[in-house]
Amino acid sequence: MSARPRVSDAQRRALLGVRHRLAGPGARTVAEAAGAVVGLHATDPATVFLSAAARLAEPTVAEVERSLYEEHTVTRLLCMRRTMFVVPTPLVPVVDVSTARAVAARERRGFVAEVHKAGWSDARLAAAERLLLAALAERGEATAVRLTADVPELREQLVLAPGKSYESRISVGSRLLRVLAAEGAVRRARPSGAWTSARFRWTLAEPHATDLAPAEARSRLAREYLAAFGPVTVEDVKWWTGWTLTDTRRALAAVETVEVDLDDGSVGLLLPEDHARAPSPEPWVALLPSLDPSSMGWRRRGFYLDPELVPALFDRNGNIGPTVWADGRVIGGWAQRADGRVAHRLLVDPGAEARARVAATVGELTAWLGPARVTPTFRTPLERELAAD
Structure with missing residues (x-):
């Protein structure tokens, strides 16, 4: 018999709700909402706003925009699993050294x-890069279209995956x-369209100086992940970070x-200070x-997601679509x-009271979105079906 303590699926769901600011008081700031989950996924621009709104006590589009583009309390960067995240700005050096630099080198x-x-x-590329950065410095902010007009040779087209179906x-x-x-040389500024747009303006980025060693940065990021998602398995950590098993x-x-x-x-692994916690x-x-x-x-999702729901809620590449949650379960x-x-x-039938809360939340989200239209980049079978009804 194992001498280890047990953390049940019900306890994990309770931890998820409280830690991720989905149950109880909402986050006061966008940085707090992002930090509750280490970082908000940002491959889809709208996801940042909708994820923050689900966690904020008083969610507004303007508050998220201020945090991203004016106060810079959160920062967008390509990092874990070559995925775009928005993380609290003080955490950027840790994420940069632990994951983003390796991703940037690969890019x-x-x-x-x-x-x-x-x-x-190489000489032509270096010259074009200098001209682009000079044009951006002169303009302050500019779209890719504007910058390629300033440096015409950057209009040249590259063919990606030639001969493939996804060329x-x-x-x-x-x-x-x-x-x-x-x-980290440039960053995305406000989009040229609405908050749902991926047509960003660009601006020069301020460097995030750090003397962190990669090993220390990885251990600090692992701790951040454990604090937000623990208990987790080694497999979860490896998958979420994109590290090798050895580095994990x-x-x-x-x-x-x-x-x-x-x-x-x-x-599973849990931080010692979380061991005695049993939120209700x-x-x-x-x-x-x-x-x-x-x-x-998580890589292992069975404690909050019935495997039978996966075909409806995920695309073929493993990307999950919009989900309805009740008490720590996807329903x-x-x-x-x-x-x-x-x-x-x-x-999944969560019972009459939960159904009523879901219906009320659906109405609130419809009102919050107003004239904005959100279509996920990675569309799933159920999302397509509901959107077409």
């Missing part, structure tokens, strides 16, 4: 290989901006943890957007229709 290598195939020399074309300038953003084990070895038995038979939140529901960090925070999905109304479908 640079891939880009250089692409332009070499297109006949560019695409992108300008050298757009691809270069992505690389420079990954390296070394990072966890540098963090004081408690081993616990989980209901699925695996061994009031009943809660939430409508979370596609790729929300609470939906995508259905939602979508916005062309007329602006939010439609939902429950795939």
Whole structure:
């Protein structure tokens, strides 16, 4: 018989609700909402706003925009699993050193290989890069279209995945901006359209100086993840960070943890200060957007997601769509229709009281979205069906 303490699935769901600011008092700031889950997924621009809104005590689009583009209390960067996140700005050096720098190096290598195939020399690329940064410094903020007008050779098209079914074309300038953003030289400013738009303006970024060693940064990020998502397995940590198994084990070895038995038979890791906690939140529901960090925070998801729901709620690449939650479980999905109304479908019956809370939350989200229209980049079977009804 194991001498380890047990953390049940019910306890894990209670921890999820309280830690992720989905149960009880909402977060006071966007940075607090992001920090509750380490970072908000930002592949879809709208996800940042919807994830923050689900966690804020007083959610507004303006508050998220101020945090991103004026006060800079949160920062967007390409990091864990080569995924875009918005993280609290004080955490940026940890995320940068532990994950983002390796991602940026990979982005640079891939880009250089692409332009070499297109006949560019290293000298030509370096000259074009200097001209782009100079144009951006002069303008302060500019769209990719404006910058490629300033540096015409950046309009040249690169063919990505030639001959594949997903072949695409992108300008050298757009691809270069992505690389420079990954390296921290430039950052995304306000989009040229609505808050749901991915057509960002660009501006020069202020460097985040740090003397953190990679091993220390990885251990600090592992601790942040444990504080938000624990108990977690080694597999969860490796998957969420995108690290090698060796780096994952070394990072966890540098963090004081408690081993616990989980209901699925695996061994989880928990921070010692969390071991005695047994929150009992009031009943809660939430409508979370596609790729929300609470939906995508673990590799093993059985404690909050019935495997039978996966085909309806995920696309073929493992991206989750918009979900309906009740008391720490995924119970259905939602979508916005062309007329602006939010439609939902429950795939699990949570009982009459929870159904009523979900219906009220659906009405609140419809009103909050107003004239905005949100269509996930990665569309799932249930989201498509609900949006078309």
